[in-house]
Amino acid sequence: GTGFSYVDRGMFIEELDVMAEHFLNFLDRYVEIFPEFLEEDIYLAGESFGGQYIPYIAKAILEKRSLLKLRGLLIGDGWIDPISLYNSYLPYAIANNLVKNDSELYTNITRLVVLCQDILSKQVHIFVNPCFPILDEIIYNGIRRENNGECINAYDIRLNAQKPMCGMNGPSELEYVSAYLNRQDVMSSIHINGKKSQWKDFTESV
Structure with missing residues (x-):
């Protein structure tokens, strides 16, 4: 619901681990189209409820996507x-x-x-x-x-x-x-x- 994001009716994600899988699917497609970004450092940033979803995304990257160079997290006023x-x-x-x-x-x-x-x-x-x-x-x-x-x-x-x-x-x-x-x-x-x-x-x- 933020930015240009949307989902079809009844398709809202209710679990953060599922959200992390969806985000990794996006990253897979992104580096498939732009492979040069595999050489770039990755920083995940967000605020408020980002304190919930950023750690899940980071955990999924570390566990399942070793080619991605995750270097840090930035969380402002995180809802942790x-x-x-x-x-x-x-x-x-x-x-x-x-x-x-x-x-x-x-x-x-x-x-x-x-x-x-x-x-x-x-x-x-x-x-x-x-x-x-x-x-x-x-x-x-x-x-x-x-x-x-x-x-x-x-x-x-x-x-x-x-x-x-x-x-x-x-x-x-x-x-x-x-x-x-x-x-x-x-x-x-x-x-x-x-x-x-x-x-x-x-x-x-x-």
């Missing part, structure tokens, strides 16, 4: 350990003066953290209430937010952003990227079938 990540939000917010220790907001978030820990200890799905609202409480109600429809930018706490997205819609330049990549001449130059897929930075359904 949900319990540790959810537990880090409140201390981080306090350290950066977004939440005060003795405030009602602190009490509300602490309650959510306790409930979140209890749910995650039962190994349920990672995106569940009350876990996800922990961050929402901080960016919507943090002490630096304004009363004029602004909130704290989820990707850069030094900035305010407009509700309801609060920075989740990406930098302002993104609209120009979308417009450029969805031009017919650009899609044709990189062999994209515009009837099947339009470029987008993310998909809510995924």
Whole structure:
């Protein structure tokens, strides 16, 4: 669902090891067409949920594709350990003066953290209430937010952003990227079938 990627209805991959196999199939075809890249070093990079799929891809390359020169992984704000990540939000917010220790907001978030820990200890799905609202409480109600429809930018706490997205819609330049990549001449130059897929930075359904 990101970029130009798409799948047929009902064909979503649900297991990361299957995803890694699909990615290796892509790499096989890629180096078949461009064999010169077998001599290049490979670095896998991603952010957020990349903390889940990048290690799987790396493991599959190391186990099954010795000809590929995997040299490193780059993971930014990786979604690797949900319990540790959810537990880090409140201390981080306090350290950066977004939440005060003795405030009602602190009490509300602490309650959510306790409930979140209890749910995650039962190994349920990672995106569940009350876990996800922990961050929402901080960016919507943090002490630096304004009363004029602004909130704290989820990707850069030094900035305010407009509700309801609060920075989740990406930098302002993104609209120009979308417009450029969805031009017919650009899609044709990189062999994209515009009837099947339009470029987008993310998909809510995924």
